Amino acid sequence: MKLNRIINDPNLVVEDAIEGYVAAHPEFFSKTNHERVLKYPSIPQQGKVGIVTGGGSGHEPAFLGYVGKNMVDAVAIGEIFSSPTAGAFLDAMKAADGGAGVACLYGNYAGDNMNVKMAVKKAAAAGITVKTVVANDDVASAPITEKEKRRGVAGEILMWKVGGAAAAAGYDLDGVIAAAQKAIDNCRSIGVGLSSCIIPAVGHPNFNIDNGMMEVGIGHHGEPGINVVPLQPAKEMAATMLEPILTEGIFEAGSEVVVLVSGLGATPTMELYIYYAEVDRILKEKGVKVHRSYVGNYFTSLEMMGVTLSMMKLDDELKKLVDAPVHSLGMVQG
Amino acid sequence: MKLNRIINDPNLVVEDAIEGYVAAHPEFFSKTNHERVLKYPSIPQQGKVGIVTGGGSGHEPAFLGYVGKNMVDAVAIGEIFSSPTAGAFLDAMKAADGGAGVACLYGNYAGDNMNVKMAVKKAAAAGITVKTVVANDDVASAPITEKEKRRGVAGEILMWKVGGAAAAAGYDLDGVIAAAQKAIDNCRSIGVGLSSCIIPAVGHPNFNIDNGMMEVGIGHHGEPGINVVPLQPAKEMAATMLEPILTEGIFEAGSEVVVLVSGLGATPTMELYIYYAEVDRILKEKGVKVHRSYVGNYFTSLEMMGVTLSMMKLDDELKKLVDAPVHSLGMVQG
Amino acid sequence: MSEVVVIKNGVDVVNDLINVIVSNRDYLSEIDGAIGDGDHGINMAKGFNICKTRIDGKELTLSEALAELSDSLMEGIGGSMGPLYGCIFTGWSDSIQGKTELTKEDVQAMLVNGMSELQDISPAQKGDKCLVDTLFPAVETFQQAVKDGKTFKEALNIMKDAAAKGRDSTKDLVAKIGRASRLGERSKGVLDAGATSCCLLVTQLADSLEARIK
Amino acid sequence: MSEVVVIKNGVDVVNDLINVIVSNRDYLSEIDGAIGDGDHGINMAKGFNICKTRIDGKELTLSEALAELSDSLMEGIGGSMGPLYGCIFTGWSDSIQGKTELTKEDVQAMLVNGMSELQDISPAQKGDKCLVDTLFPAVETFQQAVKDGKTFKEALNIMKDAAAKGRDSTKDLVAKIGRASRLGERSKGVLDAGATSCCLLVTQLADSLEARIK
Ligand SMILES: Nc1ncnc2c1ncn2[C@@H]1O[C@H](COP(=O)(O)OP(=O)(O)O)[C@@H](O)[C@H]1O
Ligand SMILES: Nc1ncnc2c1ncn2[C@@H]1O[C@H](COP(=O)(O)OP(=O)(O)O)[C@@H](O)[C@H]1O
Ligand SMILES: [Mg+2]
Ligand SMILES: [Mg+2]
Numbered sequence A, B: 001m002k003l004n005r006i007i008n009d010p011n012l013v014v015e016d017a018i019e020g021y022v023a024a025h026p027e028f029f030s031k032t033n034h035e036r037v038l039k040y041p042s043i044p045q046q047g048k049v050g051i052v053t054g055g056g057s058g059h060e061p062a063f064l065g066y067v068g069k070n071m072v073d074a075v076a077i078g079e080i081f082s083s084p085t086a087g088a089f090l091d092a093m094k095a096a097d098g099g100a101g102v103a104c105l106y107g108n109y110a111g112d113n114m115n116v117k118m119a120v121k122k123a124a125a126a127g128i129t130v131k132t133v134v135a136n137d138d139v140a141s142a143p144i145t146e147k148e149k150r151r152g153v154a155g156e157i158l159m160w161k162v163g164g165a166a167a168a169a170g171y172d173l174d175g176v177i178a179a180a181q182k183a184i185d186n187c188r189s190i191g192v193g194l195s196s197c198i199i200p201a202v203g204h205p206n207f208n209i210d211n212g213m214m215e216v217g218i219g220h221h222g223e224p225g226i227n228v229v230p231l232q233p234a235k236e237m238a239a240t241m242l243e244p245i246l247t248e249g250i251f252e253a254g255s256e257v258v259v260l261v262s263g264l265g266a267t268p269t270m271e272l273y274i275y276y277a278e279v280d281r282i283l284k285e286k287g288v289k290v291h292r293s294y295v296g297n298y299f300t301s302l303e304m305m306g307v308t309l310s311m312m313k314l315d316d317e318l319k320k321l322v323d324a325p326v327h328s329l330g331m332v333q334g
Numbered sequence C, D: 001m002s003e004v005v006v007i008k009n010g011v012d013v014v015n016d017l018i019n020v021i022v023s024n025r026d027y028l029s030e031i032d033g034a035i036g037d038g039d040h041g042i043n044m045a046k047g048f049n050i051c052k053t054r055i056d057g058k059e060l061t062l063s064e065a066l067a068e069l070s071d072s073l074m075e076g077i078g079g080s081m082g083p084l085y086g087c088i089f090t091g092w093s094d095s096i097q098g099k100t101e102l103t104k105e106d107v108q109a110m111l112v113n114g115m116s117e118l119q120d121i122s123p124a125q126k127g128d129k130c131l132v133d134t135l136f137p138a139v140e141t142f143q144q145a146v147k148d149g150k151t152f153k154e155a156l157n158i159m160k161d162a163a164a165k166g167r168d169s170t171k172d173l174v175a176k177i178g179r180a181s182r183l184g185e186r187s188k189g190v191l192d193a194g195a196t197s198c199c200l201l202v203t204q205l206a207d208s209l210e211a212r213i214k
């Protein structure tokens, strides 16, 4: 069975894709002297806190697609579904540093944790202050009592949005970190997987979802979820996914939220909207007010079918930061 | 075999998706009294030429995703892969008319041709002047000698972009029509399909591409192409697709072009960039200058795998119109 | 002695047409799948079912019932079938307004008018591999049969034969119109979906009329 | 009489390690596929192959060759394996700098240092179902064997046994660390991929050293 995908050498998909990104979007991406680090062209900006992220490839537009004006300044790019190296994180930090320190906002995975930790140490040795926020918005990955074990998923986008806007607004490093931390603390996510995906270098699916079934709580790399159940209509699926998010009690009636619905890659866009309509309906019933919604392929997993739901509760500060303009491949806002 | 997708009633996917679009994006969509017509909220704008399009569903963000500021004013929405009704086109025309006439910019399919024709007649009876441009950018669908038979594909987006910008710039109806016509006349497209898709109401793929094969020149509804050949690496695929586009002779060395690469739905975004890198390389070799490039899921076919390539040759007028700001779900620009 | 078809309730005749389409939904889609996009049965059944909800339980003349069918297609489904069949049924409806009894000549006028309404909107010719390959021979043979002085029943049966032959003729044709036309030579070897649905409809119309000859 | 391992060219020993990983690429990914994301063999083989291109044909001390291996992983692959094995090999490399002959005590120091470098970066404990379940028992039994006065060869074999037992012990464990930890009870019943690659490496190291005992 041949892999029916659009690639050259399956071992060089990341390199090849980076070439394309840089060729297509010089307005967003400058190369650095690390081939796995891209930066926003006008970075570093003196006096502005630098925003760095990084993560495995295959989640496009995450992570590099959120490099842009008022969002991420530099990104470290890993292999498919695998953390970037410590060296890449370090060079991204160096690229983003404008003298006001660097906020490294990334997701809670063992590899990323270790590589960022090593990079932060080396950055300190090079005179760059780096502080971190680790996204852990995925309610399916551990109980609330072990929140530090939860994965970071599409909520990371809202963390970058808020952190990037704070940095652009002139917050200092501690301020940016506090805002980004609040964003992710106020955020809850969950995913549902309907089909698997194939890493080109592997050549076959590394997990399986039986036809007619769905995996509730699936991770962005196919990590198994809470439960495998028969496929539900969009209406029930929305309820199933909202349940563990709403039980945590932070989205009470009257609260204002941002909702982000992302496809996992192969789900037709119109279905994300069919799904969103059901989420919207339930939230209205519960008296939760949607201040802003994002629906689309914001954080994917190659060609998996499925959907993730993220919600962030707003206060006045977060609302201002979420509403601020942004200009990146993955998110553009007036 | 169950359909592993995110829907409620397979016969109501269009209705359900429209609900979601309107709920998620009140800034882009207002309902009209025709349930299959959506319009930009501040439309009609007195004195501005109205821009209308319409087409089958399943191509999201096309068609409705290009409703927005400086692009499409009102859209008629069809069943999956099927033309909207004449009544829907008519009501979209009525919604978009601000007294300066309406440009209906749509794609060359039998159904759309007939329904638009009927709608134009009825609009005239209602005192609304409508002129049309029929996109026929797909080089694979007929030889250049029978250009009037060619399908409209992703080049339509550039036609809307140009037409929408012209209307926003105050062009009169004939001017808008001339600009949009020039855009599509200067445009050539071709698609390659790697896998099929399933219309929910049908429940099984209505065509088949063998694993390890690709269909060169496939249509947006799975219409068979020119040739079924063994799957090529991205590099060769780019050459294979550029060949029939470049032989038509309009993109000579020194010309400036817009390149639009769209995924067909399920192709991972990073692969669109792997592909773009190869296109970019070949165009550089040929001395064709890429003025602007769009890479992403701009015009899809449910969950088909594959890619389409569109190129539009620029003159000063088209360049100005393509570069103009735009704000829609599918395309946002400065 | 001139035979007439007596139509007490036009809804019954149109319901016959609806039933033949709805019960062939999957078959028509399957045919369309070979060289089209596989939705012909879906499109047709959707439109015809819309008509069903609009006319069920009503008492209408055949003209009124056909107008409902036309509107259901034109406003309900769009695509190509909306305008194409919509125009045919508009043509049928328009030429028999107010009538509850139809002569051979009435039916002939009705068929001819449907054909000409269709021609207003579609440039399709016989041999293009589309519903015209069924419809035109059916209409023309009925005309000829009337001219030749055949009985109503004979004329209807001659028309049914012609429709079936027309449908079958599409098998060896290269499509010149519609989605399948992009296929060139590859479109040969299978029936055309529209020609097939048109044959079902013409045949059913003939049967429903024949059953009501007084 | 104290036995020593004589290492003419450290590249040969590291090449042994590279070969055992590269030839088990698919096997390791398959194991990872059961409860992880199916890429362990790919990640490891990629990093080890990078090292191969960097050291092939060179003459290096074992310390230098291990430093190359560590850098190749840390800078070449990232993920978890970059830092984890990178730290282990840094630990090994650092403690035998400049040496071309290794005593039991040298090897013991090397193994212990690798373990402590790993502990700097990972909180993993025995029983967590990860490479630690292989590495720690291997190191500890080697220490004990040296303390008990076993021969170099005996100590290496005791270590190999402990590594294999450690690897096998992961089968019945519930993962507490890494991607598989999200699985809870569902992670039981299969080997851990990292524990398996670690067993391959420790075993190969032992074999490569044993072959050079003088
Ligand atoms: N211009 C036309 N005139 C007459 N019949 C046509 C024309 N275009 C298409 N057809 C008929 O339409 C049929 C396909 O209908 P359908 O599948 O419902 O629509 P679509 O092709 O839009 O999916 C074809 O089999 C052909 O008979
Ligand atoms: N924090 C950790 N400490 C020690 N070993 C770990 C840790 N996290 C993961 N591992 C090991 O890593 C292995 C998986 O490696 P690999 O598949 O290459 O990385 P990834 O999980 O990022 O895909 C697991 O089998 C486990 O043995
Ligand atoms: Mg991995
Ligand atoms: Mg169709």
Ligand SMILES: [Mg+2]
Binding pocket: C032, C036, C037, C038, C039, C040
């Ligand atoms: Mg069809």
Ligand SMILES: [Mg+2]
Binding pocket: D032, D036, D037, D038, D039, D040
């Ligand atoms: Mg893994």
